[in-house]
Amino acid sequence: MNIFATLQRIGRAFMLPIAVLPMAGILLGVGGAFTSGPLIETYQLTFLQDGTILNRILKLCFNAGLFVFANLPLLFAIGVGIGMANRNKETAALAAVIGFLLYHTVISTVLGFQGLTPDSTSIDALTKAGISPDTAVGLAALYTKELGIFTLQTGVFGGIMCGFLSAYITNRFSEVQLPDYLAFFSGNRLIPVITMIFFIPLGLLMPFIWPPIFKAIVFSGEAFSSMGYIGTFLYGTLMRLLNVFGLHHAIYPLFWYTELGGVMEVGGQVVSGGQKIFFAQLADPETIKFSSEATRTMTGGFLPMMFGLPAAALAMYHCADSKNRSRIKGIFLSAALTSFLTGITEPIEFTFLFVAPVLYGIHAVLEGIAYMLMHILDVAVGITFSRGLIDFTFFGLLQGTEKTSYHWILILGPIYSIIYYFLFKTIILKFNISTPGRNDTDAKLYTRKDFDEKEKSKKPQSKGNKPLIELIVSQLGGIENIKSIDACITRLRVTIHNQSLVTDEASWKAIGAKGIFRSGNAVQIIFGTQAETYKNQIIAKYQIS
Incomplete structure (x- = not known):
């Protein structure tokens, strides 16, 4: 299998655990926003105060959403195991759970042999041992708890690794037939046995090989951060170009859920990954302003998705032949609304990608600029899935301008609409590009008929x-x-x-x-x-x- 096919499989495997995040994020966002003390006090919302029925319902929603983000490594282990297994996917899922728990249990046991415990690896304990505060924070970040097990901070990387290994075990051994006296353990029943055999050595090795790997990942994240606004521009542009091949699904989760997207202490806990940091801050009542460093790989998409691409659809509509406008009006409107409301842009993007790749290239550059502008202006609106009105409402409007600076999206959005509209219209007319409804070509979106x-x-x-x-x-x-x-x-x-x-x-x-x-x-x-x-x-x- 070539690298494109492999990345394609990895991308769709990542999409399985990611699919649960929109609902979890909405529950967390709504629960957090409407149980916020300042909001209740400012607007005198006495019916939402502590002890009321609505307050308890909202806190339930908040905790229901929070548990998903707290257990992302396990969800990725299961999702990747299912996604990468060629067959017997339910067996791969069970192997992923067994392997994940065993992996961290073995790591915890080895750490105990080394004299490392939650108490001895805390920031206070390390500073009392004579380690400088900055170094102590870095060392403490190497350790965490997974499902109550004291272990190494392998995070989503560890979950992905467990998922890959469980899928490999399932693909390799689920069809093995043992001799008659061991026949009961043939096929799928062999997988839990093999899982034990593979994951115990993995857990034994990790305390020795993970610390330098962890430092390298953190260093890579710091290098990306040190690129500043240029790095943010390149990220936004490249992700949009990779979207053509569907490979962006294999890349952005690494920035959203691992140390590549940054490391930050939130509410006394060290959190890794841009999206995880945002939702940790969303859950922390002490957070005054969300981190735009954490959301730099997310916020920029609101400008092209909510404003730019709908304007591009309007430009293509106005460039259509007069006799075809009534036929394509409804489908352009539908595609524009889809982009604006949900952030799903492919119905518009692939319309002009196939007939005018240069327009897609311009779109990618404009998106990169949008990412950079949001970073420069310290805008920090997080997302769960995409960058439409739904996420903007829950993670921008409801959270307030002090925490998010969302007003810049509303200020720059109309400007982006104007830029997209006139750029697309000018290029389409100048080069006589056959966009839908123009020049009587087959290039079209599909109608209701x-x-x-x-x-x-x-x-x-x-x-x-x-x-x-x-x-x-x-x-x-x-x-x-x-x-x-x-x-x-x-x-x-x-x-x-x-x-x-x-x-x-x-x-x-x-x-x-x-x-x-x-x-x-x-x-x-x-x-x-x-x-x-x-x-x-x-x-x-x-x-x-």
């Missing part, structure tokens, strides 16, 4: 017509050519045996796809938000494990 026809095609038809999922499988070279199949938000992600059997882009567009990307034995077909549904239908129909 197209959608209805596509829905109809899913059902078995008479006169030889195939359901859509059968067409998809056929155009992938048949079920025998499919090695594995998965989906992210808008893309069907397939690993195939023979690339030459996959049909060309025109064939895919003829059945409703927005486009196709290939690399090695990996294929991505962009279907929009129905991709997950198609994946599930194909797996069910053809019984793909």
